[in-house]
Amino acid sequence: MFDILVIRGIIAMFLIAIVAATIGSFSVFRGSTFFVSGIAHGALAGAALGIFISLSFFPADPLIVAIIFSVFVALAIGYASYKKEDVDIAIGVMFAFSMSIAVLFLSMIREYASVAWGLIIGDVLLLSEEDINILLISVITLLIVFIIFYRKMLYVIFDPESAEANGVHVLLYESLLYVLIAVGVVALLKCVGAILVYALLVVPAAASRRIFQGMATTIAGAFIISLVSGLGGIWLSMYLNVAPSSLAGLIAASIYAVTLTKK
């Protein structure tokens, strides 16, 4: 009954729930959820640039270039924020820059533009074994780095001034968080598509924050909400014959709406 594509989809939803609970939660706590979509557009620009380089100069893996470009966008936003720029404005500027680069190279690579789009628009029920492997490796790396630096990143996003006075390197750990978000977003984009990334990174943490007290329970809550939405989306899609990512997004948004009625 379960074919291999569905099993891969289920595995992917578990991995996405891990990303949602960790860096998804932190981007919500940081108050910069727009960052996630900024990074997604950075990835598109990077993919287009990668293909352009391959066509004109030397072979370059578009996915790698997409990651590098996204990390660059993340660091630029981190630096602007450190220089006391409003994060929302910094993201907006980098968003405009990314889209300009994306449009520029998409128009130059013309017939290959769909390859670039393909890199950031995935389908959770069409994952290859390679996709799953990339996702698995990225998520495990991300989780390890997150656990090691969790407390410092938390201190920095909660109260940068006090963190700095206590000898914590604010620019370093804020940038690290942004790089983790960038890597997580790009890894997920390739597998599940931009809409699902945004829905499953931002919404579960936002809902969980309204229900639970304290960090550990909020993070666990985000994991469960993300998993329920993701698996629910796959399950419903088998009956309704609709894309699972849209259903997962709708379930997550409904859960959030219910939490709004609380308090």
Added chain:
Amino acid sequence: MNSIELKNLTVRYREGIAIENINLEIQHPSFVTIMGPNGAGKTTLLKAIMGMVPYEGEIKIMGKNPKEGKRVIGYLPQRERINTNVPVTVKDVVLMPLVSNVRGVKKEHVKKAKEVLKMVNMIDYWNRRFDALSGGQQQRVLFARTLVTDPDILILDEPFSATDVKTKTSLIHLLHSFKNEKTILIVIHDINPLVECTDYVLLLKKKVLGFGMVKDVINEENMERLYGTRVPVIRTPETCYVVGGDRHV
């Protein structure tokens, strides 16, 4: 031993000089109150002492450079840029300076955190969400957090802006009890509640306009030089009272 030594300290921002040519030696322990009008450079001076802004001149904190000396300082910033999107509990907040690495929370950390929360009367809120506390309660928790690392030096930038009279009085009592073990630097606009416990007063307006004991520094002439307006000072043999001191906020 001097806890803080400043030689020809100058801090420039892009817009100009914030503090100029500050020379100061503060013995350890002592209680120093810093007064000055808005924009006088009080916060800048504190940040320079902690190595948080670029400076010219020389700074020694317990004999060391500011960057090395950071860990001996407990700092309560003026307007905390606290991010209340983060769902931390009171416990999490107080533990932050102690457990910023992966090894996690140890028993002695928890013991210390409970101890300082008791001092500010917030122990009953141990597991409560920080963002759901009132402004004054948050301020008390942040006050406790400055104590959790057992710092030699306490730096407090207008710590009573959100606290009621009772809390203010009890926090001043608490500060008083540290007099013989810590150097305390406190920026405050209304000096009246501190005249009894402060050892020295520093009058700052870009430069040091005065430094000394309350009886020598707090007088109408100095207040007028500092604030540019007449501020009556009532003096008795034991104490003094700056009329409308709290109106400079």
